[in-house]
Amino acid sequence: MTLDGRQLSAFLAVVTHGSLGRAAEMLHITQPALSRIIKRLETQVGAPLFERNAKGMLLTAIGQALLPRATLMQREAEHAMEEINALRGLAKGTIKVGSIGSVASHILPLAVDRVLTRWPNLRVHIIEGVWDRLAEALIRHEIDLALGVAMPMPESEEIATITDCRWEDSSYVVASLTHPLRQQRKSTLADTLHHRWATMPEGTAPFEEMRHMFRSHGLPLPSVAVETRSIVVLKNLVANAGFLSWMSQPMYEAESKAGLIDSLTIPGVAASRSLTAFRRREGILPGPAARLLEELRHITSGPPRKRSGSSVE
Template sequence: MTFDGRQLAAFLAIVQHGSLGRAAEELHITQPGLSRTIKRLEEQLGAPLFERNSKGMLLTPIGEALLPRATLLQQESAHAIEEINAMRGLAKGTIKVGSIGSVASHILPMAIDRVLNRWPNLRVYVIEGVWDRLAEGLNKHEIDIALGVAMEDSDDIVAIADCRWEDNSYIVASPAHPLHAQTTVSLADTLHHRWATMPRGTAPFNHMRDIFRAHGITPPNVVVETRSVVMLKSLVSEAGFLSWMSGTMYEAESKAGLIEALPIKNIKATRSLTAFRRRKGILPKPAVKLIEELRLIAAGG
């Protein structure tokens, strides 16, 4: 059986958007025209692909069986066209990605650089923030990929396989901070100084709190909470605050002699980072290109 590319595109658009109306808008055709296209595909298969209910267009068992095959056929066709377009310098589209600060400081720029070296006509839209902001961006379709701390999948958001890294976090201070003058520094020593961190409830704050508790020490009294990475770095380098940051997050400031990790022994604060997507729908092609590069970086390639 031979499939018509337009019919498969119509089928996948309805799956992604969950309704005829939104799918028709994306494909720039009328809703009746889209209905006729799907009807012809169903007649060719001899079975309905969708059933309508109050939640929109839901796949039938036959539709579920067709979905992975239709996706693969469309992707293979698209990859062939994209490879040719890349050779001709014509590939276009927008990668929409969100990231926590530590990934935005290191992994994401590397992946973007690699993608744009291959596909120079693509554009990239990035938002940076803590997880609740990224989750909101995914659910509102502002972004297609979110890069953050590994966690359990939810009803709406799932991790992407093979896109996982690790990084280490540290208690940081300016080189002039009095704790740097001590021969040895303990976690308890940091409790007597001013702290600034990401807000309570965010992944960085929870990570810091858990490390203190794991060593039987009450977490520090944080006097400044902010979602601004720039503000945190300034409070550390300019105002003498302590903070909790991943190594990649303050790497540039460390090289410039503005921020240094405190030499606290026997403290290992490693966390896993990964990429996330919406559970429902198909990743846009530009997003797939970024994921491919992220997988290579995660694998050490």
């Protein structure tokens, strides 16, 4: 069975809009013309793809089976045209990437700058979030690359690790430069239990790192007063409201240079982790995303960067 681009566009438009009328309007064709395209596709498949009822066009079981393949085929066709345009010197397209906060704070902006310097006609769409959000976006084709923590678990059937793009960062207990703990000559991790904490929610990688750190020191978890997935909120709670938190160093590097946030000097309290890039297992990596990946490889293959701010050794 061979599906042409027009049939794919028609099928996916009906799925997206739920009716022939709205889909035809989006495709700028008449409803009878769209109905004929769908009918020819159903004849070619050999079974109905939609159930037509008062609620609109609903996918049949056969339609459900076709949907992911049709989506992938359309994406691949779009990516092929992007590659052809690039080879003709007409490089256009969108880099669709998702990133955890620490990578979005430093490594990703550097890579984006380098890509757009070389390919100024490209555009970039960035989603920032924790891993569960990034994995969902990758599977749903909302992004083509995800940048996050290299997880010591089997790869999924849908997502693969890009093993030759890997780097390290470290996380610390952070506080404002005016926090009372900085007045002590020597602070311990136990001292932080008596102060307010703001963290990422339980189940996220930063929270689990923090949990492991306290357990490894034989301590209970601190009393977390605020949980948020917003990095902006988290950093402002630390800088302006006296909270403690657990963050990777790249996430607060700008605030450290500005004299707002820095790590607390607590011997032995730090955690290193590996970060990497992920992609969908099936299909080719789109040209724009491949260019970003190339720059990420160059940046992360260099010598480790020295962290600024106070020492926690």
